[in-house]
Amino acid sequence: MQTAVGVAERMGKVGPQVIRNFMPNQHREFFAQLPFIVLGAVDASGDAWATLIAGNPGFLHSPDPQTLEFAAIPDPRDPGVAGLGDGSAIGLLGIELHTRRRNRMNGRVVTHDAGGLRVNVEHAFGNCPQYIQLRDWQMVRGPDDHLAVSQPIALDPKDPRVQALITAADTFFVASYIDDETGRHVDVSHRGGKSGFVRVNADGSLTIPDFAGNLHFNTLGNFLINPKAGLVFPDFETGDLLQLTGDAEVVLDSSEIAAFAGAERLWTFRPRRAVLRHEALPLRFVFRPEGWSPNILRTGDWDRVRRRLDAEKLHSNWRPFRVERIVEESIHAEAFGPASVDRQQAPAEPALARAAAGPVDVVFVRSGQEARWQPGSGSLLELAEASGLTPDFSCRNGRCGTCATRVLAGSVTYPSPPAARAGAEHALICCALPAADKVSGSNQLVLDL
Ligand code: FES
Structure with a gap:
């Protein structure tokens, strides 16, 4: 399948x-x-x-x-x-x-x-x-x-x-x-x-x-x-x-x-x-x-x-027709000026931050554990599991939201935008990585785990 x-x-x-x-x-x-x-x-x-x-x-x-x-x-x-x-x-x-x-x-x-x-x-x-x-x-x-x-x-x-x-x-x-x-x-x-x-x-x-x-x-x-x-x-x-x-x-x-x-x-x-x-x-x-x-x-x-398929069937059943005679008096004209409609562009997805290029100390506050994340070493969920923690998860690929965890300090990013939304204060740890922290330069991430 x-x-x-x-x-x-x-x-x-x-x-x-x-x-x-x-x-x-x-x-x-x-x-x-x-x-x-x-x-x-x-x-x-x-x-x-x-x-x-x-x-x-x-x-x-x-x-x-x-x-x-x-x-x-x-x-x-x-x-x-x-x-x-x-x-x-x-x-x-x-x-x-x-x-x-x-x-x-x-x-x-x-x-x-x-x-x-x-x-x-x-x-x-x-x-x-x-x-x-x-x-x-x-x-x-x-x-x-x-x-x-x-x-x-x-x-x-x-x-x-x-x-x-x-x-x-x-x-x-x-x-x-x-x-x-x-x-x-x-x-x-x-x-x-x-x-x-x-x-x-x-x-x-x-x-x-x-x-x-x-x-x-x-x-x-x-x-x-x-x-x-x-x-x-x-x-x-x-x-x-x-x-x-x-x-x-x-x-x-x-x-x-x-x-x-x-x-x-x-x-x-x-x-x-x-x-x-x-x-x-x-x-x-x-x-x-x-x-x-x-x-x-x-x-x-x-x-x-049913209604949608009926409408599609109707649409494909339309037959072309031909106009045989145009009556001059029936033609009405209208002038158009510049458009006055505000067209709003769909907001672009914000660009993802870069992942940290060096080691980041990750603190799992509730369990009192601390571990060092290294570039290329996998997701924060994998780091938590390697530290003996058993966070909730289901899909492990950013689709379900089960692993959402509050970020108490530091920031995270993703290799590609996950399908599920975690909210501004949470991270989908099954696919999240520590982000390069441009603001404070800190190399610490604190998670409510
Ligand atoms: S386990 Fe499904 S989004 Fe993380």
Whole structure:
């Protein structure tokens, strides 16, 4: 997938820096404070399922950087639970809807018994906060009280209840997987957009825009090898979960891509089975005022796509015409003088400062560390990591803003302008370098890390 969009070389360098085979302490602490986790698993027939497993904060616990334990007992009627046998590969996504933080962890079930689940980490990595709407949560019943939940309902994917839940959704989660010579690898990811960003087509298939992201393509890359996919649509107000399993296909060439603002590609999903579990989640969420993700507000919608494509079709259907006779009295003339309209030039991007040509002492104030940056030695994030710090990051290429860090003294610059905006007082440390300080000549940079 990275080759198809021309970023394979760049991401070949970034990938190994972003993906770890252990959970850093901040991920372990993060998982322990969550009231639910998203899980992707594969059942015995090879179908992928995504689901949400809830518990009181603390139900997830990491006794060491390689292990995550669940004290929750998943509902055995959940189709996603069929893929939790000992040794099974699973994908996990911890996400806080009230802060937009999220971290991923893919691994293998070590034990699944009456006491819960124990998972061994294979890959752990952070994710950026883009496309997440802010919601506050509350627990409305005992999380393990599955008797309070009615029997799952198997539905035709074209059932109006399925379609109503999908077309109202602004969030869903998708599980995908591949098998290779090292075994099975499962991933589960978040997708967000304006309500209705998932289009239900006349044949019951779905079309989903894929917005600019971290370029890792965990989900779409898997689809190119194995189309099996599992989607879960939570109804955050009622606690209902709609789970679908079926086949996905990546669409790289379609007039609808350019017509959907923000979409860089599309993918389709053809559901084969649908399961609705009323009130399966013991949680209820309230959408925060101003809770829309700013990235989502810049995206389009399917109605505008249709109108835009209709207008383009109309335009290409115009036929040339010929004027046969001009009536002299019908010609009116108007004289034009110098233009009185003020035309404002788009402000030019300010030129980037030069990077420091010599060593710079970098002080990480909050952690009490200090390190010396040398020209050619990499970004400030790499310097922080080499000093034993574990700052938040996601894309590592200036696109997401996750690594934004306050600059307390000194100044930074970038090899090329980053896509994300950090604000005047902050630096995107994943790609920032100390700037040559022309004003004070100081060779010190102080970061709030
Ligand atoms: S980690 Fe994404 S901008 Fe730095």
